Amino acid sequence: MSSIPVLEIFGPTIQGEGMVIGQKTMFVRTAGCDYRCAWCDSAFTWDGSAKEQIRQMSAEEIWQELKELGGDNFSHVTLSGGNPALLKSLGVLVSLLQQNGIRTAIETQGSRWQDWLLAVDEVTFSPKPPSSGMTTDFLALDYILEKMKHKDISLKVVVFDEQDFAYAKQVHERYPDVPFFLQVGNEDVHTTDDDVLLSRLLSRYEWLIERAVQCKEMNDAKVLPQLHALVWGNKRGV
Ligand SMILES: C[S@@+](CC[C@H](N)C(=O)[O-])C[C@H]1O[C@@H](n2cnc3c(N)ncnc32)[C@H](O)[C@@H]1O
Ligand SMILES: Nc1nc2[nH]cc(C(=O)O)c2c(=O)[nH]1
Ligand code: SF4
Ligand SMILES: [Mg+2]
Numbered sequence: 001m002s003s004i005p006v007l008e009i010f011g012p013t014i015q016g017e018g019m020v021i022g023q024k025t026m027f028v029r030t031a032g033c034d035y036r037c038a039w040c041d042s043a044f045t046w047d048g049s050a051k052e053q054i055r056q057m058s059a060e061e062i063w064q065e066l067k068e069l070g071g072d073n074f075s076h077v078t079l080s081g082g083n084p085a086l087l088k089s090l091g092v093l094v095s096l097l098q099q100n101g102i103r104t105a106i107e108t109q110g111s112r113w114q115d116w117l118l119a120v121d122e123v124t125f126s127p128k129p130p131s132s133g134m135t136t137d138f139l140a141l142d143y144i145l146e147k148m149k150h151k152d153i154s155l156k157v158v159v160f161d162e163q164d165f166a167y168a169k170q171v172h173e174r175y176p177d178v179p180f181f182l183q184v185g186n187e188d189v190h191t192t193d194d195d196v197l198l199s200r201l202l203s204r205y206e207w208l209i210e211r212a213v214q215c216k217e218m219n220d221a222k223v224l225p226q227l228h229a230l231v232w233g234n235k236r237g238v
Helices: 059-070 090-099 115-119 138-147 162-174 194-213 227-232
Strands: 004-014 024-030 055-057 076-080 103-108 122-125 153-159 180-184 222-224
Touching (some): 004 227, 090 103, 194 222, 194 227
Parallel strands (some): 024 076, 076 103, 122 153, 180 222
Antiparallel strands (some): 004 024
16 A cells, blocks of 8 residues: 655765754655745655656555665664655554564654654654744644654754744743753755855854753754755755
């Protein structure tokens, strides 16, 4: 049965963000999102520009392709998108990966619940700050984080400006027991000038570190760049 809309399968590479940064992993990127973030670095998953590249795949087909690409060189798979938590059918893939001894992780914004989230080993929830143009449904996020409270989860907020930083504080204060990450925002997700991008991202990282170290509410936060953007710029499939 073909039931999962897939836009990219790639790796092995390293997880460039958040709670398992540096972990060797494969990626499966699904199509479709319930959000439209102004600065989304994966807008092709939802803006129609890659519509003809979407493949409807079964969990077994995805697993076969992961093995063809990665061979013996992986033991971890990250699901991202778009919002993979829109897809009930992804639960079959999560079980199949686990039956084959593969650890799983997911990137989602925390707007939708799926029962199979409980089976994912490392779950990153990334609620969106004001600069995205999106509004967080905190009651939905409360519900989801309550269900996940005994699991290995984290919150990761992308920060572009002071308003975003204030939002990040509010999120961290609302869920004090959930490991909390601040992530540098990439303002130019289209440039191919890697030198300009790198120096811009590093100066934004320095700014975010400075803001976090001055703020007592961020005493437990971790401050990270997107490591893959520092290494490969805006290249897709890495
Ligand atoms: C492309 S999203 C896909 C998963 C899910 N829709 C989400 O937003 O969490 C993966 C991660 O990239 C982050 N992200 C997207 N665009 C970004 C940008 N321009 N700069 C920094 N992080 C970005 C998101 O906030 C999210 O944490
Ligand atoms: N290397 C690498 N790390 C990532 N972490 C989160 C990603 C994503 O787009 O969800 C991503 C990605 O696309 N590449
Ligand atoms: S929620 Fe994630 S995939 Fe969806 S638009 Fe925002 S950053 Fe992009
Ligand atoms: Mg990305």
